[in-house]
């Protein structure tokens with residue numbers, strides 16, 4: 001049934017607008033799901049009332065959906081010194097056997113978890129392309145289309161970033177057997193983008209490109225793929241993994257004499273279309289020049305902690321005017337508030353200070369971090385999901401003012417408690433995407449059914465061959 005005008009309004013006693021907290025706000029949106037008016041200081045006049053403070057929905061700027069199926073399964077000691085590279089071994093084992101149906105089941109459940117945890121859109125960095133033998137499917141877009149269906153099933157906004165992956169190391173090293181499902185020529189990638197464009201447009205998804213990393217894409221592949229992407233859509237988002245590991249920095253130095261971020265800035269037209277995922281290991285010049293490029297730093301705090309990557313220098317980045325957002329990446333944790341908490345706690349531990357994330361405009365850390373991460377996330381997504389303002393999509397999250405951690409507090413304190421003191425339980429009541437209610441009473445309508453389909457897929461994947 002089409003929505004009537006009366007359902008396209010919500011009254012919020014407190015709402016977090018791009019400029020800060022406002023009282024008695026009427027949110028109105030049009031039939032395309034875009035906010036048409038955001039009016040503070042009005043009477044509710046019988047309009048439906050939000051059950052608590054309304055926040056902008058958080059864009060999740062970095063996801064590898066299938067990795068949700070083995071989150072929690074690499075938390076034991078294997079090699080003498082476990083690192084990212086031992087985690088990658090298990091990831092390759094899962095990647096080798098997963099089917100399109102399993103990808104859809106895992107992603108559908110993951111996207112429902114995201115919605116229930118405050119994310120309203122996701123950038124999917126999608127590198128599984130081929131069948132288990134490394135051959136293209138009859139429809140080369142099979143696995144990409146499975147992800148588009150999963151986003152549609154869950155009702156989450158999507159930026160689909162097919163991944164270009166060509167080599168196993170700097171200097172054009174041949175790909176390994178474990179990478180056979182990822183590998184594409186540049187031409188085959190550009191054909192895939194052409195094939196996916198109408199499918200993305202049909203459901204309001206944005207299509208971009210993800211050169212996997214400088215390890216996996218040689219200079220000529222990067223140059224030609226970017227030129228091809230420009231011919232399709234010159235403003236399409238470009239995401240790349242960069243400087244996540246010190247091992248990668250050392251290998252890049254050995255190959256080129258430059259650190260990865262410095263090399264990229266010198267050899268690619270990095271600008272506001274770009275998302276530099278991780279960018280953990282930069283020197284002072286790289287912090288300054290990468291921030292000045294306008295690119296977004298894609299911080300994946302819980303994954304970076306889980307993999308032992310290192311700590312991003314948040315103060316150096318912000319001092320240089322750098323933009324940033326958060327992603328759940330490997331999905332060891334799927335919770336927008338916890339990414340913000342982990343960002344703040346990493347900085348506190350490194351600096352032996354408190355309230356590092358506060359800024360000149362907002363003294364409450366959770367408020368300052370939420371507003372910045374929404375803006376940076378929207379930029380990285382290449383979609384109008386930048387907060388509670390006219391022209392942006394009606395993506396928002398309603399906190400549950402009756403939650404024990406929140407009851408009786410002011411709106412800024414409710415958000416602080418949601419981020420820092422809700423004990424990993426959700427303090428959310430409702431979540432809207434493009435004006436449509438996706439979560440009510442902290443539950444998505446497909447929660448139970450999608451959970452059991454996910455568990456069945458994981459059980460199959462864990463079964464011995």
Ligand SMILES: [Zn+2]
Nearest residue numbers: 064125241329
């Ligand atoms: Zn990643």
